[in-house]
Amino acid sequence: MILIVGGEGSGKRGFARRLGYADEDMADGILDRKPVIFHTEKLTMSDPESAVALSRALMQKEIVICNEVGSGIIPVRPQERRGREATGRLCILLAQEAEAVVRMVCGIPCVIKGQLPSGEDSIP
Amino acid sequence: MLYLLTGGSGCGKSTFAEALCAALPRPLFFIDTAMPADAPEAEEAARRQARYREHGFQTVARYTDLAGLRLPQPGGTALLECICNLTANEMFDRQGRRTDPCGRVMAGVDALRRQCGHVVVVTNDVGSDTGGYDASTGAYVSAIGTINAALAERADAVLELVCGIPLVRKGTLPTRMEAQI
Numbered sequence: 001m002i003l004i005v006g007g008e009g010s011g012k013r014g015f016a017r018r019l020g021y022a023d024e025d026m027a028d029g030i031l032d033r034k035p036v037i038f039h040t041e042k043l044t045m046s047d048p049e050s051a052v053a054l055s056r057a058l059m060q061k062e063i064v065i066c067n068e069v070g071s072g073i074i075p076v077r078p079q080e081r082r083g084r085e086a087t088g089r090l091c092i093l094l095a096q097e098a099e100a101v102v103r104m105v106c107g108i109p110c111v112i113k114g115q116l117p118s119g120e121d122s123i124p
Numbered sequence: 125m126l127y128l129l130t131g132g133s134g135c136g137k138s139t140f141a142e143a144l145c146a147a148l149p150r151p152l153f154f155i156d157t158a159m160p161a162d163a164p165e166a167e168e169a170a171r172r173q174a175r176y177r178e179h180g181f182q183t184v185a186r187y188t189d190l191a192g193l194r195l196p197q198p199g200g201t202a203l204l205e206c207i208c209n210l211t212a213n214e215m216f217d218r219q220g221r222r223t224d225p226c227g228r229v230m231a232g233v234d235a236l237r238r239q240c241g242h243v244v245v246v247t248n249d250v251g252s253d254t255g256g257y258d259a260s261t262g263a264y265v266s267a268i269g270t271i272n273a274a275l276a277e278r279a280d281a282v283l284e285l286v287c288g289i290p291l292v293r294k295g296t297l298p299t300r301m302e303a304q305i
Contacts, residue, residue, distance in 0.1 A: 003287065005286065005287060007252065068132060068286075069132070070131075070132025070133035070134050070135060070249075071131075071132035071133075071248075071249040071250070071251070071252035071253065072132075072250060072251070072252060072253025072254075073250050073253070073257060073261060073264075073265060074133060074208075074248075074250070081133075084132075084133045084134065085133050085134040086134070087134065088132065088133050088134020088135050088136075088287075089134050091134075091135075091287040091288075092134070092135070092136050092287055092288035094287070095287035095288050095289055096288065101286075101287055101289060103286055103287075112286055112287075112289050112291060113289055
């Protein structure tokens, strides 16, 4: 499993396409049979207690794409606060097991753990 | 040595900070700046401090005037957690009146550095969202950005935590930590 994180519009799905996945291979924030999931944060934001169980299911994916949502003012609403925290914790669990972790910065893939499948150029 | 750890919520900063302190000289001090707002938060603070004591830290709750704090033993390592709480405490009084916190926060960190051989400071990236806050919150976000930049300039090492992965943005870590990352 390759974990791709980054802010909104940072090029995460575009990078998954470069790795050979088409839009129809990608599920939008739902757990189904597709090899790629994006907007994974929707799952933890709606159910913050689910992070550990989710991590097990998400390990089966080929690509997990998650927005980084923890870098702003800590929300007043408890559900939102817990959701952000849970999204971070989920990404830590996924990163521990992932073959590679890629963080997108302005469309640039920064490999922060492991190596990408051969042939894919990357910027360390 | 001054170490600065940054990153968003739930990125693994506290876990890493504790591991870093374990590689640094004792005694270890945990400076808790989170002022409990109510009874449940006070209980949470007590649990948090008890956990740090179990892990070999002496704990000190200090919400404002960090510059006036005198640790019981000089030397060793202080873990300051975190800049966001300390800044809020220094910036807003109970009536919500606002003063510039930057000088007092920096003076507090400097005072710790004079007393401890190593200071590990945990901060947070609070400025990377769409904004749209009221003037006070906007000023708070700016103040933390200013303080983070000033701390990074003084720091011997700056690390950003992403998904629990430490990314070295300045300097190097102690050799014992380097082996772990």
